[in-house]
Amino acid sequence: MRRENTTQVAAIANKFIQHARYKLTPREMKLILYMASLIRPEDSDFETYLVPVTEIESVLKADEDKKHGSFYERLDDLLDSVTSKKITFPTDFVLEGVRLRGHINWVAGAVPKSNEEGILCVEFGFSPQMKPFMLGLKERFTRFELMEVARMKSSFSIRLFQMCKAYYYENIRHGRNTMTVGVKELKARLGIQNKYPDFRNFRRKVLDVAKDEINEKTRLTVELEYLRKSRRITDIAFIINEKDVDVHIEEDAIKTKQIAAPKAKTKPVSKGEWVERIDALTEAQRRAFNRLSEYGVNLAVALDEVMPIIKGSELIGYEDFFVTYLLAFFEKKTNRKSPKEKVKAFVGWIRNKRFEEPGLYASLMEQVIARKKQLTSEERDNRKRAKTMTAKDFRQLLADEKQIGKHPLGEPTYSVKNKLTVSRRKTKAPEEPELFVAEEKPAGFDLNAFRQKHPKKYQQILKERLEALNDLKDASNFDELLQSSVEAYCEQWERS
Incomplete structure (x- = not known):
């Protein structure tokens, strides 16, 4: 099957990252990660993937200093090696004092074939035993951007980066x-169980190389401490942190060419179709779209790539809040200067699912929940009504109720048709406009008092919020997010 790869992000279960034992070359690792990036979150089974030879050639070009033989000779060697490499892992079975290991292959096969256009490809398929580590991942998994991995030359750097990133995002919420x-x-x-008996060589050829590459080429920083028993080094502590600014991960900044994503064959969308899609947006979605447009994000990216990541009952009807905080976070982190470069980097974050990492997504959602708690009852009621109709219908409803005068809900300063040809570009996330007129705030809400007064209702809301936020339970701030959500819903119920 020929599958388009637009995100170039591979997701792998943390238990595999931390416990599997294997040794691959940098080329083999990058090819495996590229194949993993073809898997979609909704896939329930592995498929066979046709990868054009030209894309595999990009992987081989990563090792410029190790070119031996023609491209096709090196291709044949790569296919032979990647199909023969095995993974071992510890099991719970112990017989006569010997703990048995499990052994599986990475791929089920690699066969040269031509696709429908007659282009030479290689048909790959993952080994069925890899399913638990790559399919249906809902929790305790880590995403890896191929562009970030492509910058590394050492297989040890890639492997240790995977281990550090998986550990960091799973444990930082607990302060570890x-x-x-x-x-x-x-x-x-x-x-490398039987290599580098002299620890000094292990440190120089493996640990120091990996630390330098991770610190230079990824968004993580790693420092190492060596722990001793008596005079012998027995353990290594990896102190992991995330950089405050985004890392330049661009093709023109990488000397070795990264695997090129296949160009999707899509039917051109007419101007009328874009207008129809924008007209179908709700008020909050329309405001979110307008903010993305003002920032310089084009129509297709805003509608097809940014808006779909805003999901969950907490965010329906509050998409504009989410986009505002998303842009504000990006502005704080990016080190790009020009509006054009900022938009380019922002789109890169979207396509590499940077904003969908559990910790960051939960943080943005928590800000939305906190903002929702500041709304008046009239504001909440209007948003509740607005999410069931288009922006145009909602504005007409307000006009009929003669609310337009006291609520700033007029059309944007530019029309949809004008937006099709001109994008206003700004360098900062636009400030969030007030949707509704301010009114005197009611007295503060006491969650503890509510829990004592309505214990059954509290437990019901807690259960519902746990289910709604289940996908974010590995986020570092999940406890705070859950509490904010429960408090907001309890307050809303009491005031209704």
Whole structure:
């Protein structure tokens, strides 16, 4: 099956990252990650993937200093090696004092074939035993951007980066950012159990190289501490942090060409179709779309790539809040200067699912919930009505109720048709306009008092919010997010 790869992000289960034992070359690792990026979140089974040879050639070009033989000779070697490499992992089975290991292959096969256009491809299929680690991932998994991995030259750098990133995003919510691994166990994970008996060589050829590459080429920073028993180093502590600014991960900044994403064959969308799609937006969606447009994001990206990530009952009817905080966060983190470069980097974050990382997504949602709690009852009622109709219908409803005069809900300063040809560009996230007239705020809400007064209702809301936020339970601020959500819904119920 020929599948379009637009995101170039691979998702892998944390238990595999932290416990699997294998050794791959940098080329093999990048090819495996590229294949993993073809898997969609909704896939329930592995498929076979046709990868054009030209894309595989991009992987081979990553090792410019190790070119031996023609491209097709090196391709044949790569296919032979990637199909023969195995993964081992510890199991719970112990017989006569020996703990048995599991053994699986990465891929089920790699066969040269031509696609429908006659282009030479290689048909790949993952081994069925890899399903638990790549399919149906809902929690405790980590996403890896291929462009970030492509910058690294050492397979040890890639492997340790995977381990550090998986550990950091799973544990930072508990205040833990130090991963401690025994030297023997670490060598086993890297597939070099019997190499580098002299620790000084292990440190120089593996650890120092990996640390330098991770710190230079990824958005993580890693420092190492060596732990001793007596005079012998037995464990290594990886102190992991995230950089405050976004890393330049662009093709023109990488000397080695990254795997090119296939160009999707899409039917051109007419001007009338764009107008229809925009007219179908709700008021909050329309405001979110307008803010993206003002920032410089084009129509297709705003509608087809940004808006779809805004999901969940907490955000329906509040899409404009989410986009405002999303743009504000990006502005705080980016080090790009010009509006054009900022938009380019922002789109890169969207396509690499940077905003969908559980911790960040939960943080943005928490800001939305906090903002919702500041709304008056009239504001909440109007938003509740607005999410069931188009922006045009909602504005007409307000006009009929003669509310337009006291609520700033007029049309944007530019029409939809004008937006089709001109995008107003700004360098900062636009400030959030007030949707509704301010009124005197009611007395503060006491959640503890509510819980004592309405224990059954509290438990019902708590259960509903736990289910609604289930996908974010690995986020670092999940407890605060859950409490804010429960408090907001309890307050809304009491005041209704």
